[in-house]
Structure formats: C-alpha cells, structure tokens
Amino acid sequence: MESTVRYLGGTKFEADCRGHKLISDQPLDAKGTDEGMTPPELLLASLGTCAAFYAAYYMNFNKLSSEGLEVKVTAEKVKNPPRMDDFVIHVQAPGVDESHRDGLLKSVEKCLVHATLTHPPMVRALVETAATATV
Numbered sequence: 001m002e003s004t005v006r007y008l009g010g011t012k013f014e015a016d017c018r019g020h021k022l023i024s025d026q027p028l029d030a031k032g033t034d035e036g037m038t039p040p041e042l043l044l045a046s047l048g049t050c051a052a053f054y055a056a057y058y059m060n061f062n063k064l065s066s067e068g069l070e071v072k073v074t075a076e077k078v079k080n081p082p083r084m085d086d087f088v089i090h091v092q093a094p095g096v097d098e099s100h101r102d103g104l105l106k107s108v109e110k111c112l113v114h115a116t117l118t119h120p121p122m123v124r125a126l127v128e129t130a131a132t133a134t135v
Contacts, residue, residue: 012036040075040084048073050111051089058100058107065095087117 003017005024011032012025024039026032037045052071059066070092075084091108108114 015042040077043084044073044075047087047089047111047113047117050113051091051108054107054111055091055093055104058104059093059096062100062103064093064100066093068092068094089114 001017003015005013005015008014008023010025011030012023012035015022015024022042023036024042025034025036026038027034048071051073052069055071056066056069058064059069072090072092074088074090076086077083078085089108091104093104096104
C-alpha cells in the first residue's frame, strides 16, 4: 500500500492513493482554510469506514438488513506524548437483532485499521534532503 502527500501551501495537503485524491487542511481557528479533514479526523474516518465495511459485510453475508447502518468513532487527545487515545467505535445497526450482536462485534474488530491500532506497528520516518536526493 502507498500514499503520496503533496504540500499545497498554507496548511493544506493533497493525499493520493491509487489515483484517488483527498484534501487535508486545518480549521479556520488553526489558521487553515477548512477545506478538508485534519490528519486526526482522517484517522477517525479511516477507522470508521473500515469498521463499517466489516459490519456491512457481516450483515450482507447473514442476509440481515443493513438499512440505517451507521458507525461513529470518537477518541480523546492526550499528552505526554501528544496522541489520540481511548478510541470508541459505536456501531448502530437498527436492522440487526440481539442474536447477531456478538457476531457483528467480532466482525467489526477484524477491521484492518482496528487491528493495526490494537497491535502497534513499526513506524519509521526517513527524510531526504537536496543533498541526499536521488535522481
């Protein structure tokens, strides 16, 4: 998997994955133009859409109504070090009866983004400058 992010000026960036583009920006009160979600909001959206995909898959596989399916993801900002913590994925599945609650939960917890956050990955940063750039 790969994503390329380009700086557009100010506080705005364009992310490109497989030809799909989205804008990330900061809100007006953070001197942005508010033309896109912030990086932390994109993380919440990524977790939410992944969870929703797995929920819908479970519901469709079991021939359950997916009408009204909605996923809300919340997290808290914490310090030392600054990060997001206490993520909560709240799945509303009004077309699903209680007998499928555990199966739906297990399916949502199989989401790739959920698994990545609950089993911290190795993350490395590499910086290339004019002196080290390859042509």
